[in-house]
Amino acid sequence: MTTTDSSATPQTPKGKRRIGDVVFANTASGSGILILAILAGVAAFLIIQSVDSLGANTANFFTTTGWDANTREAPAFGVAALAFGTVLAAAIALLIATPIAVGIALFIAYYAPRKLASVLGYIVDLLAAIPSVVYGLWGIGYLVHQLTPFYQWLSTSFGWIPLFAGPVSSTGRTMMSAGIVLAVMILPIITAISRDVFLQVPQAHREAALSLGATRWEMIRMAVLPFGRAGIIGGAMLGLGRALGETMAVAMILSPALVISPHLLQSGNQTIAAHIALQYPEATGYGVSALIAAGLVLFAITLVVNMGARYIVARRKEFTE
Amino acid sequence: MTTTTKKSSTGASGDGPAPMQRTLLTGSLPRYFAPALLAGVAIVTGGLLFALGTFSIPLFAVFTVVTYTVLVTLASARIESGRKAKDRLVTAVVYTCFGLAMVPLISLLWTVARMGVVRLDGYFLTVSMNGVTPTMDAGGVYHAIVGTIAITGFAALVSIPIGLMTAIYLVEYGRGRLKNAITFFVDVMTGIPSIVAGLFVVALWMVFFGPGTTNGAAGAVALSVLMIPVVVRSCEEMIRLVPNELREASYALGVPKWLTVVKVVLPTAIAGITTGIMLAIARVIGETAPLILTAGSSAVAINWNLFDGQMMSLPVFIYSQVRMGDAINYERAWAAALTLILIVMLLFFVARLVSRFFAPKFGR
Amino acid sequence: MAKRIDVSGLHVYYGDFKAVEDVSMTIEPRAVTAFIGSSGCGKSTFLRALNRMHEVAPNARVEGKVMLDDQDIYAPDVDPVAVRREIGMVFQRPNPFPTMSIYDNVIAGAKLNNQRLGRTEADDIVERSLHGANLWEEVKDRLSKPGAGLSGGQQQRLCIARAIAVEPAVLLMDEPCSALDPISTLAIEDLIAKLKENYTICIVTHNMQQAARVSDQTAFFNLAGTGKPGRLIEMDETNKIFTKPDKKETENYITGRFG
Ligand SMILES: Nc1ncnc2c1ncn2[C@@H]1O[C@H](COP(=O)(O)OP(=O)(O)O)[C@@H](O)[C@H]1O
Ligand SMILES: [Mg+2]
Numbered sequence: 038m039t040t041t042d043s044s045a046t047p048q049t050p051k052g053k054r055r056i057g058d059v060v061f062a063n064t065a066s067g068s069g070i071l072i073l074a075i076l077a078g079v080a081a082f083l084i085i086q087s088v089d090s091l092g093a094n095t096a097n098f099f100t101t102t103g104w105d106a107n108t109r110e111a112p113a114f115g116v117a118a119l120a121f122g123t124v125l126a127a128a129i130a131l132l133i134a135t136p137i138a139v140g141i142a143l144f145i146a147y148y149a150p151r152k153l154a155s156v157l158g159y160i161v162d163l164l165a166a167i168p169s170v171v172y173g174l175w176g177i178g179y180l181v182h183q184l185t186p187f188y189q190w191l192s193t194s195f196g197w198i199p200l201f202a203g204p205v206s207s208t209g210r211t212m213m214s215a216g217i218v219l220a221v222m223i224l225p226i227i228t229a230i231s232r233d234v235f236l237q238v239p240q241a242h243r244e245a246a247l248s249l250g251a252t253r254w255e256m257i258r259m260a261v262l263p264f265g266r267a268g269i270i271g272g273a274m275l276g277l278g279r280a281l282g283e284t285m286a287v288a289m290i291l292s293p294a295l296v297i298s299p300h301l302l303q304s305g306n307q308t309i310a311a312h313i314a315l316q317y318p319e320a321t322g323y324g325v326s327a328l329i330a331a332g333l334v335l336f337a338i339t340l341v342v343n344m345g346a347r348y349i350v351a352r353r354k355e356f357t358e
Numbered sequence: 359m360t361t362t363t364k365k366s367s368t369g370a371s372g373d374g375p376a377p378m379q380r381t382l383l384t385g386s387l388p389r390y391f392a393p394a395l396l397a398g399v400a401i402v403t404g405g406l407l408f409a410l411g412t413f414s415i416p417l418f419a420v421f422t423v424v425t426y427t428v429l430v431t432l433a434s435a436r437i438e439s440g441r442k443a444k445d446r447l448v449t450a451v452v453y454t455c456f457g458l459a460m461v462p463l464i465s466l467l468w469t470v471a472r473m474g475v476v477r478l479d480g481y482f483l484t485v486s487m488n489g490v491t492p493t494m495d496a497g498g499v500y501h502a503i504v505g506t507i508a509i510t511g512f513a514a515l516v517s518i519p520i521g522l523m524t525a526i527y528l529v530e531y532g533r534g535r536l537k538n539a540i541t542f543f544v545d546v547m548t549g550i551p552s553i554v555a556g557l558f559v560v561a562l563w564m565v566f567f568g569p570g571t572t573n574g575a576a577g578a579v580a581l582s583v584l585m586i587p588v589v590v591r592s593c594e595e596m597i598r599l600v601p602n603e604l605r606e607a608s609y610a611l612g613v614p615k616w617l618t619v620v621k622v623v624l625p626t627a628i629a630g631i632t633t634g635i636m637l638a639i640a641r642v643i644g645e646t647a648p649l650i651l652t653a654g655s656s657a658v659a660i661n662w663n664l665f666d667g668q669m670m671s672l673p674v675f676i677y678s679q680v681r682m683g684d685a686i687n688y689e690r691a692w693a694a695a696l697t698l699i700l701i702v703m704l705l706f707f708v709a710r711l712v713s714r715f716f717a718p719k720f721g722r
Numbered sequence: 723m724a725k726r727i728d729v730s731g732l733h734v735y736y737g738d739f740k741a742v743e744d745v746s747m748t749i750e751p752r753a754v755t756a757f758i759g760s761s762g763c764g765k766s767t768f769l770r771a772l773n774r775m776h777e778v779a780p781n782a783r784v785e786g787k788v789m790l791d792d793q794d795i796y797a798p799d800v801d802p803v804a805v806r807r808e809i810g811m812v813f814q815r816p817n818p819f820p821t822m823s824i825y826d827n828v829i830a831g832a833k834l835n836n837q838r839l840g841r842t843e844a845d846d847i848v849e850r851s852l853h854g855a856n857l858w859e860e861v862k863d864r865l866s867k868p869g870a871g872l873s874g875g876q877q878q879r880l881c882i883a884r885a886i887a888v889e890p891a892v893l894l895m896d897e898p899c900s901a902l903d904p905i906s907t908l909a910i911e912d913l914i915a916k917l918k919e920n921y922t923i924c925i926v927t928h929n930m931q932q933a934a935r936v937s938d939q940t941a942f943f944n945l946a947g948t949g950k951p952g953r954l955i956e957m958d959e960t961n962k963i964f965t966k967p968d969k970k971e972t973e974n975y976i977t978g979r980f981g
């Protein structure tokens with residue numbers, strides 16, 4: 038490449054370069070640049086195609102809850118309810134999944150026998166490989182029926198908390214169900230990242246703790262958790278990114294309504310992604326463009342969350358290397 | 359306090375029984391205590407629940423785990439020490455977490471298998487839904503399998519060269535800002551929601567082919583957006599594993615860099631690359647949302663043409679059957695889900711086998 | 723076949739860091755030249771600059787001149803790839819290609835360069851090179867087995883066979899025996915003695931006895947100080963270096979009193 042030749046003999050620029058090398062190197066870097074272009078293209082095309090409807094929108098896009106976009110005359114739509122639902126579903130999923138995922142990661146890293154640990158690695162990967170539509174089918178076709186009695190109990194015992202207020206949906210097609218299925222779906226990624234970080238904890242730190250007579254839990258608390266905190270946070274944020282963007286599980290399970298409601302055991306609420314999937318086939322007028330605008334919001338949210346997560350995980354890496 | 363053992367010399371909070379001369383064995387529960395206690399608790403709760411006539415597996419599991427955790431912690435605090443009790447508590451919690459994760463996996467696989475076999479047979483796999491009304495006791499997924507193969511195949515055809523070349527760039531050529539930017543944005547790209555990838559293609563197709571154009575190629579492009587970063591990541595990892603010594607050996611023989619990459623690096627990494635690509639295919643083969651938007655969700659007939667007309671796929675088939683909502687639709691959905699899971703698992707395990715048996719051994 | 727190497731005023735840098743400073747020497751054909759010196763004094767760096775292998779490191783560059791007979795290997799129109807075909811290299815750890823058989827490893831230089839070889843021509847090269855590397859008798863019955871299946875010493879001789887199969891003029895060896903057991907080391911040393919009839923050989927070694935046994939000329943490198951570049955302290959007949967070196971530094975190193 039452009040390293041030595043020029044400095045050795047400053048008067049001439051470069052030695053001979055072979056045609057094969059030039060073509061190959063340029064194809065390789067061209068592919069990389071193409072990826073940047075695709076990502077830029079995603080943003081650009083979403084913006085271009087959403088301008089149309091946003092210009093015609095007669096309501097405030099960010100504060101309106103309704104979705105009256107399938108018309109050419111005075112559309113009025115907004116993402117307020119959708120954004121709320123998206124964050125709510127993801128928050129439920131994250132609250133359930135993170136502690137369990139950290140527990141599994143600790144189990145794989147420090148509790149399970151070596152052989153079992155690698156099998157568990159497989160199983161976590163397998164959990165990640167199951168298509169989301171199958172999770173959705175399992176959720177709607179099986180899980181919601183199992184959960185309804187539990188919801189009944191939750192509502193009678195803790196109904197005074199608004200989150201669990203009745204009347205409980207008889208179908209179980211609620212935000213809580215969607216959140217639980219999302220939690221199962223994001224378990225693998227949080228587990229995988231936490232486990233990787235735990236395994237990076239220098240042996241010396243761990244042995245130092247153990248040689249002081251610490252119990253396994255004390256070793257984890259003293260040596261592993263402080264070291265792995267950024268990794269757990271980063272992993273959780275990646276899980277959050279996935280939960281925010283997950284479509285099928287919510288679209289299939291939730292019985293939607295464009296409202297902002299805190300009642301997790303009743304039907305209602307809706308997420309951006311599920312709304313797009315459900316509305317798109319019937320969209321007319323400004324409909325498609327309005328959905329693209331909603332998609333742009335989702336894209337922006339997940340972009341911020343993912344970049345934050347990557348930043349945290351990457352900084353963690355620099356520390357350890 | 360005596361300081362004859364390590365345990366007491368660390369002097370942590372809540373030390374156990376009264377001061378006494380300890381040996382390394384004093385104040386510890388026997389090895390069989392935990393399993394024995396667990397078994398005991400299980401028998402008692404099981405019996406109680408049966409007696410009350412409210413036995414159900416989830417209830418049984420919850421009561422057993424909670425009771426066991428409380429008892430083992432108390433026993434340890436009493437006989438061992440506060441520190442040990444905490445350790446036992448955490449151990450119980452960690453094991454529980456692991457058990458909790460197994461529940462949905464097993465439940466899901468079992469349910470899909472049980473419900474799926476009802477309708478999954480040769481007929482189901484070899485006929486389409488052409489001319490079948492939604493509630494008719496007929497029809498199958500052949501057209502959806504065709505669509506899945508065509509769309510995923512085309513997506514792979516687009517993604518593999520781009521992803522592989524980018525990985526080569528990152529490992530063999532990249533430096534400076536461009537390399538860092540690509541690394542970062544590939545990571546970011548893995549986080550694009552699949553529905554957004556679908557919308558992107560909708561917007562793109564609108565510009566180039568007019569609104570409402572749905573075809574298999576659009577679906578494939580959407581899947582490529584999702585697949586490329588996965589391919590880059592796994593290929594990059596595998597190419598990085600190739601020892602530098604092999605590259606140097608090749609250079610020292612007077613082989614140019616590009617031939618070194620093509621003939622030494624890639625063949626050495628090929629098993630890992632194949633595995634990575636198969637896993638990437640397994641990831642996108644179940645994508646649904648982008649296909650609803652781009653390839654349509656109402657095709658019923660066999661269509662091998664990526665560039666003309668809607669194309670059904672297995673995941674979209676499952677979704678649209680669920681949307682119809684009758685019992686027969688659910689039967690079809692379960693059978694299709696079983697088909698899809700079997701395909702994904704097949705890819706998954708073949709990928710593992712490839713990496714296990716075909717990876718070159720780096721000598722020594 | 724063997725060619726002379728003339729180095730004058732060679733400096734090697736890694737970015738801003740100067741690793742080797744102002745080395746001039748003549749490396750005679752059909753002889754073995756040993757490079758000795760403490761770790762990190764730039765022996766490998768210098769050796770790699772002789773066939774432009776240092777260019778593999780992203781920020782490495784050289785100043786000065788290296789002549790191979792009457793050709794400047796750093797002349798602007800010279801292709802580093804062509805230089806490496808003339809000046810082969812053997813590394814510290816044996817590195818046969820794990821995806822190739824013994825046979826293919828030997829003709830890797832041709833195969834990787836997409837050269838078409840006839841079957842008999844290839845067989846000839848393989849047999850000649852393996853004979854040349856004293857390995858033929860040991861592997862002639864399992865040429866289609868993977869190269870990585872051989873012992874460490876056999877692998878290293880396979881790497882030497884691979885290097886001489888492209889018929890270079892010079893062979894550079896960077897601590898070729900340091901990963902091997904004594905018996906394999908002896909085999910390689912015997913081989914070096916035989917190879918010098920046809921090639922110019924440079925060998926980096928940490929083993930003083932080895933330098934004394936195999937080399938005709940010895941060059942002693944040392945650091946000018948911590949963080950300073952490595953320099954050539956003295957170069958002479960091996961005999962002279964090990965019996966009455968001109969420089970105090972050399973003597974200290976040879977006798978194990980250095981610092
Ligand atoms: N690729 C590289 N990049 C930067 N510095 C290097 C590189 N390779 C070697 N060095 C530095 O150059 C100096 C000489 O190293 P080297 O030639 O390997 O020494 P020797 O082979 O004599 O032990 C050392 O200080 C080493 O750290
Ligand atoms: Mg060295």
